[in-house]
Amino acid sequence: MWDYSEKVLDLFYNPINQGAITDPQEPDVAVVYGEVGSIACGDALRLHLKIQESTETIQDASFQTFGCTSAIASSSALTEIIKQKTLDEALEITNKDIADYLGGLPEAKMHCSVMGQEALEAAIYKYRGIEVEQHEDDDGKLICSCYGISEPRIRRVIIENDLTTVEQVTNYVKAGGGCGTCQAGIEDLLIEVQQERTALSARVASEVASQATNKPLTPMQKINLIQQVIAEDVRPILLADGGDIELYDVDGDVVRVLLTGACGGCASSSETLKNSIETSLQAKVSSTIVVVPA
Numbered sequence: 001m002w003d004y005s006e007k008v009l010d011l012f013y014n015p016i017n018q019g020a021i022t023d024p025q026e027p028d029v030a031v032v033y034g035e036v037g038s039i040a041c042g043d044a045l046r047l048h049l050k051i052q053e054s055t056e057t058i059q060d061a062s063f064q065t066f067g068c069t070s071a072i073a074s075s076s077a078l079t080e081i082i083k084q085k086t087l088d089e090a091l092e093i094t095n096k097d098i099a100d101y102l103g104g105l106p107e108a109k110m111h112c113s114v115m116g117q118e119a120l121e122a123a124i125y126k127y128r129g130i131e132v133e134q135h136e137d138d139d140g141k142l143i144c145s146c147y148g149i150s151e152p153r154i155r156r157v158i159i160e161n162d163l164t165t166v167e168q169v170t171n172y173v174k175a176g177g178g179c180g181t182c183q184a185g186i187e188d189l190l191i192e193v194q195q196e197r198t199a200l201s202a203r204v205a206s207e208v209a210s211q212a213t214n215k216p217l218t219p220m221q222k223i224n225l226i227q228q229v230i231a232e233d234v235r236p237i238l239l240a241d242g243g244d245i246e247l248y249d250v251d252g253d254v255v256r257v258l259l260t261g262a263c264g265g266c267a268s269s270s271e272t273l274k275n276s277i278e279t280s281l282q283a284k285v286s287s288t289i290v291v292v293p294a
């Protein structure tokens with residue numbers, strides 16, 4: 001049995017904004033719909049928008065869906081979220097926003113929130129005369145032929161939702177959930193995205209650090225950089241050993257940290273502080289930093 005939030009159940013039993021929107025044939029008003037999924041795959045959503053053309057504002061939204069509890073609740077939630085937003089504002093909405101509005105969705109049902117976000121995008125691009133396929137697939141290749149899911153789409157959902165496993169990707173976009181032959185390709189994409197993230201973080205850290213050598217950091221820049229070094233260089237090592245770290249305070253060059261988990265009660269924690277954390281912070285933030293326990 002799925003563990004649904006109260007909001008999901010409420011919107012399932014009492015869906016709002018269900019149905020189509022009739023075009024009133026009024027000046028300055030356009031009615032358009034975007035569609036994703038397919039009935040053959042078990043999920044399909046058509047999202048209708050009524051748009052005030054002069055301001056590009058969504059005056060009304062409704063949906064028709066063929067799907068489960070989560071699909072109905074996600075669609076209802078989406079229509080509520082986007083009303084009175086401009087099209088540009090609506091394009092900023094992610095599937096996470098939909099899931100958050102619902103108080104969360106079971107992970108195996110996250111594809112319903114992704115479907116909502118994609119239907120919204122499809123409707124807006126259609127209104128603007130842009131083919132969604134052109135936008136989404138660019139020159140991307142098809143990864144999952146069972147569900148017709150391209151590389152850019154999988155890449156995007158991995159990045160936007162911080163996904164790390166093939167199973168999660170299947171939960172979010174269904175790719176990999178059929179014959180399974182594409183799972184190796186999904187795995188490769190997960191590794192690629194992770195490598196790109198690591199390379200980007202390293203570049204940002206070194207750029208900030210090189211700025212730091214030329215110009216003193218502001219207190220805010222310094223705290224941000226310390227947080228970044230802890231998150232990227234220190235924390236993964238401690239997590240691997242069953243421990244964790246929290247930045248407690250920064251006072252000038254004194255950085256106070258809280259070691260928790262296995263590191264919290266570890267007899268060698270002060271050694272860890274000196275050798276690992278302080279050395280990293282001295283190398284990347286300031287050579288005068290001293291790390292002490294909170």
Ligand code: FES
Pocket residue numbers: 143144145146147175176177178179180181182183
């Ligand atoms: S090709 Fe992706 S599950 Fe079959």
